[in-house]
Amino acid sequence: MLTIDVGDRTTSETEIESIHREYLGGRGLATRLAHERIPFDVDPFDPANRLFFTTGPMQASTMSFTGRMNCTGVSPLTDGLLSSNAGGFMSRNFTAAGYGAVEIAGASDELLVIHVRDDGVTFEPVPELEDATVSGTLSYLEDEHGVTSDQTAVIGPAGEREVRFASIMTSEERAFGRGGLGAVLGSKNVKAVTFDGDSDIDLAGEISATQGEIHREAATDDHIMKEQGTVAVMDLANEVEGLPSYYFSEQQFEGVEGINGAAVADKKYKKGTCSACAFACKLPTRDEEAGVETEGPEFEVAMAFGSNSGIDDIVEVMKSNRLCDEYGLDAISAGNTVAAYLAAEDEFGNADLIHDLVEKIAYREGVGDDLAEGIDRVHEDLGVDNWTVKGMDFAAHEGRVLHGQGLSYAVANRGADHMYATFYSVEYPLVPEEDALEPTGTLGKADRLVQRENLMALNDSGVVCKFSRDYMTPERYEQLFDADFEELLAVGARTVTLERHFNNQRGFDRADDDLPYDLPDFEEALEEYYDVRGWDDGVVPEDAVPYAGEA
Structure with a gap:
């Protein structure tokens, strides 16, 4: 992990291999690091809040559905720990810079662009980019440095002005969108971060055949x-x-x-x-x-x-x-x-x-x-x-019709976000009939909801696109990650639990797992969910915090 303190403009490196082994990368890795390194009571706009950019092992592959990466910090919209996921082309440029994680801490006294290379980090004051749009900033970076939008994480004026739902943009039109992490970057007075290098990562295990099958099916x-x-x-x-x-x-x-x-x-x-x-x-x-x-x-x-x-x-x-x-x-x-x-x-x-x-x-x-x-x-x-x-406005998939999706909105650590469990996919349904559930009712869905949350957290840690659902079978997960599928789902479970525990320390509890509308048997369904998770009224018991070593 590369740590960049933009306040004193210093950098340091930390070995995180042991955490990688427990959390793979992406959202899992960043959640584990954030849990240790961000104060539980931090204000989202305080310099003590940190942003973690992370990729996973699949970003060192050439398989379809792997062009994504993760960003994690305390959200100014939800006031909880939150991860956001973006597609595009930055993940492999990030990987080429030679790091599994880049941590941004502190706050600068002037507007900066940070250039991360595998041979060092430079800080560029850019007062002329104040209030620049995303495309205006990208034009500057290309003209002055030959840096493309695919190498850049950038904020617009909304991030500089700490709009609570400001995004971090990459590849010009792809976004670390939900939760306002662009405002966190803006609070640190960082206009953009660029990534470049020639580092190469070797993947363990023989996975080329599985990669090829998935890639071919995605193409045809x-x-x-x-x-x-x-x-x-x-x-x-x-x-x-x-x-x-x-x-x-x-x-x-x-x-x-x-x-x-x-x-x-x-x-x-x-x-x-x-x-x-x-x-x-x-x-x-x-x-x-x-x-x-x-x-x-x-x-x-x-x-x-x-x-x-x-x-x-x-x-x-x-x-x-x-x-x-x-x-x-x-x-x-x-x-x-x-x-x-x-x-x-x-x-x-x-x-x-x-x-x-x-x-x-x-x-x-x-x-x-x-x-x-x-x-x-x-x-x-x-x-x-x-x-x-939890401060997050609703996505389009209607929980008043898809009741399991409604339950998912209520319990998701990120708030009313559809991608946290993608439970809508089994209730429309968008999956094979044998995997579908009736959309009405909340009881009896907790086991499936927990499994979906864990699987999505696994994807975000891998990192694998969630639209790979028609192509990624349990057997293929095992082949790609060289691990038992249940062990992989446990990575997702640890990630969700650490998110919940962090937010518990900020005052989140059962009262926050609520909806602005009624669902049948909602309170009983909440109990079912907590029972499956092993939580007490929405709170993670201290002896259930899945910590694995020191960073």
């Missing part, structure tokens, strides 16, 4: 996500009355055809992918008449800036998506927060107002200064319901 499979991305599920969600609309007041949207998968596919002009991935499920889109070009929008963004904001025109959603990428905002939280304002002002469907609000949030101007705090902190002033869990 005729999957709808290759054409429509995640927004392919929107028509199904709308059909089952599970599409949040008009700031969560309705569950169907009459204008769905204007923002659904077909609408996005109509604007797609080329294939898009992440590093080494043949699945190519990304959606580069453009509308020449409107002069807008972006990537996506994905389903969550099409909900937040579309149905939830009363917008039935995919081009207007594309404009919102592009603005969020430029300013460095989590497009899901930005869209939902804008939708809350539209509800308060009876302005659903006002696209010009929406775009204006996105800019005002990014620069904390006027009403944007309040909205930049997020729904949990501003809903009372707006006079709207608080559609959040």
Whole structure:
């Protein structure tokens, strides 16, 4: 691990092999390091908060579904320990710099770019980049240093102004999005971090055959996500009355055809992918008449800036998506927060107002200064319901219809985030019939929910994309990681437990595992979940903290 203290501009290295063995890499590794090295009572914007960029062993491979990496810190949105995951092309450039983890600590007295190379670290003061957009910063780095967007983690003005849902952008349009870690980087006065080098990592074990099989299947499979991305599920969600609309007041949207998968596919002009991935499920889109070009929008963004904001025109959603990428905002939280304002002002469907609000949030101007705090902190002033869990606003998969997904939102350490367990996939269902569950009811789902949470934490530690679900079998996990599948799931269990324990020390307990709506047998289902986890009323017993050695 490379530690960079931006306050005194020093670096140090720490051997972390023993932790790698227990937590693989990615989210697991970063959670373990954060649990030891971040004070439990830290304010998210205090210099004592730290950010951990981490990859996993699969980033040293060339297999599909492995072009992702992790960032972890205490979230200014949820006030808990949180990990965010980004795709694109940075992970292998990060790996080439020679580190399994890069820790950023302290706070600089002037705006910096940090250049991480396998032969050293340099600190570059960049006062001229104050308030620069993401693309403006990337242009500077390429012109001055020959550094590409695929080598860079960068914040926009939203991060500099500590918007609580500011993102860290990479590969120009990919985001460490949910949870506001861009604001943490901004609080440290770091505009960008670049990675480069020629380091090579040897993988143990014979895994090339399994890699080849997965890569070939990803390339040849005729999957709808290759054409429509995640927004392919929107028509199904709308059909089952599970599409949040008009700031969560309705569950169907009459204008769905204007923002659904077909609408996005109509604007797609080329294939898009992440590093080494043949699945190519990304959606580069453009509308020449409107002069807008972006990537996506994905389903969550099409909900937040579309149905939830009363917008039935995919081009207007594309404009919102592009603005969020430029300013460095989590497009899901930005869209939902804008939708809350539209509800308060009876302005659903006002696209010009929406775009204006996105800019005002990014620069904390006027009403944007309040909205930049997020729904949990501003809903009372707006006079709207608080559609959040642990401060995190809801994703698109509707827990009022998919009850196991609703339970997942309630218990997830990250709040109302769909990717923490991806439980929606077994309730729509998007999995084979033999693996599916009835969407109604919460009882009897705890075992499956815990298994899903552990598996997703394993993927985030590997690091393996969660959209590999049709290709990654237990046998393939064992072949790729040279370990028993149950041992691998235990990595996920340790990670989830450490996250929960950290947040317990910050005051999180059963009261935070709640929803703004009722589900059948919810309290009993919570008990089932706690029993499976071995927690007491949402709190990890001290003798159950899975610590493994010293860093």
